Amino acid sequence: MFSLIRVALLSKWHVHAVDYAKQAMENENISVEVVWDEIHERGIEWGTELGVRFEEDLEKVLSDSSIDGVIITNPTSDHTSIMVEAAKHGKHIFTEKVLALTVEECDEILSEVEKADVEFMISLPRLVEEYYLYAQEVVDKGWLGQLSTIRCRVAHNGAVSTELHPGGWLPQHFYDREKTGGGALIDLGAHPIYLTNRLAGPPKALTARMQSVFNPDVDDQSIVFVEYDSGILGVLETSFVSAGSPFQLQVYGTEGTLLIEQNEVRIKSVQFNSEDWVVPEELPVPLPMPMEQWVASIEHGQAPTITKEDALELTLVNQAAIISNEEERRVELKQIRR
Numbered sequence: 001m002f003s004l005i006r007v008a009l010l011s012k013w014h015v016h017a018v019d020y021a022k023q024a025m026e027n028e029n030i031s032v033e034v035v036w037d038e039i040h041e042r043g044i045e046w047g048t049e050l051g052v053r054f055e056e057d058l059e060k061v062l063s064d065s066s067i068d069g070v071i072i073t074n075p076t077s078d079h080t081s082i083m084v085e086a087a088k089h090g091k092h093i094f095t096e097k098v099l100a101l102t103v104e105e106c107d108e109i110l111s112e113v114e115k116a117d118v119e120f121m122i123s124l125p126r127l128v129e130e131y132y133l134y135a136q137e138v139v140d141k142g143w144l145g146q147l148s149t150i151r152c153r154v155a156h157n158g159a160v161s162t163e164l165h166p167g168g169w170l171p172q173h174f175y176d177r178e179k180t181g182g183g184a185l186i187d188l189g190a191h192p193i194y195l196t197n198r199l200a201g202p203p204k205a206l207t208a209r210m211q212s213v214f215n216p217d218v219d220d221q222s223i224v225f226v227e228y229d230s231g232i233l234g235v236l237e238t239s240f241v242s243a244g245s246p247f248q249l250q251v252y253g254t255e256g257t258l259l260i261e262q263n264e265v266r267i268k269s270v271q272f273n274s275e276d277w278v279v280p281e282e283l284p285v286p287l288p289m290p291m292e293q294w295v296a297s298i299e300h301g302q303a304p305t306i307t308k309e310d311a312l313e314l315t316l317v318n319q320a321a322i323i324s325n326e327e328e329r330r331v332e333l334k335q336i337r338r
Helices: 017-026 040-050 058-063 076-088 103-116 130-141 190-200 290-300 308-327
Strands: 005-010 030-036 069-072 092-096 120-123 147-155 203-211 221-228 233-239 248-253 256-261 264-269
Touching: 005 017, 005 058, 005 290, 017 030, 017 040, 017 069, 017 092, 017 290, 030 040, 030 058, 058 076, 069 076, 076 092, 076 103, 092 290, 103 308, 120 290, 120 308, 130 190, 130 248, 130 256, 130 264, 147 190, 190 221, 190 233, 190 308, 203 308, 221 308
Parallel strands: 005 030, 005 069, 069 092, 092 120, 147 233
Antiparallel strands: 147 248, 203 221, 221 233, 248 256, 256 264
């Protein structure tokens, strides 16, 4: 038996808000009770679309004792204030990436989450995918020997003008630095960051270059060179101005190489006693999606595989990358952690 988790949807600002609403409404353990949005007209329209009531007063939503949790897809700049208040009101929290703009803000949020003893989940969905799980298995089993370099690229053409979308298909508010904290890196670049952090271990230092192509207020494309405590070098790439760019995850070591491009996976290792590339016959079964893990943690106290440390180190790399780019220098992450 389970008790129904009653949730509030907080803002349709993010492009994934619709996806999370759909996941929530399709989950038999969740009941979407109310919608709030910082833009009232948008919230009213969304509530009508979903058949859910709209509440214009956020404090009324958070103080409503019948609401168990919140799904947060509001502007990144507002994450800290809203999550802190949600935790203080005893609400479980599901949030879109990134958690916050600075490590200090992340610490504030996670401290309130711990005090309130509520369940927290950040949506880092590639950590549940079969290709990542296979890459982690390869690394853990040492099939590549001592790792040397990891390269990961996630890119799309969301800022490129087309006949259908003259300003690109991304919403224009994604280029509002005050609300987003940045452009391609803080949004799409999150995926290469958290994937490589997982495979390489704690990041030590980095150098970043962030360029603007069409939107001068934010970066349209970025590359970050990360040094990890493990000695591994990471090359993290992202872009809003790259058409046809496939997802790529490449892991190099002293005894082999793992190449992942979209859904194609191949590995070469001296430990296999073969000079040929090997395509795995079977990949690991994907883990439950972040929202399913959030529900399991609320209902059964089951520890999620996506952790608070994943969220914290994602912001850590983003924050350091901005400093590195602005000051044109290598940044040691201990300077930010302290």
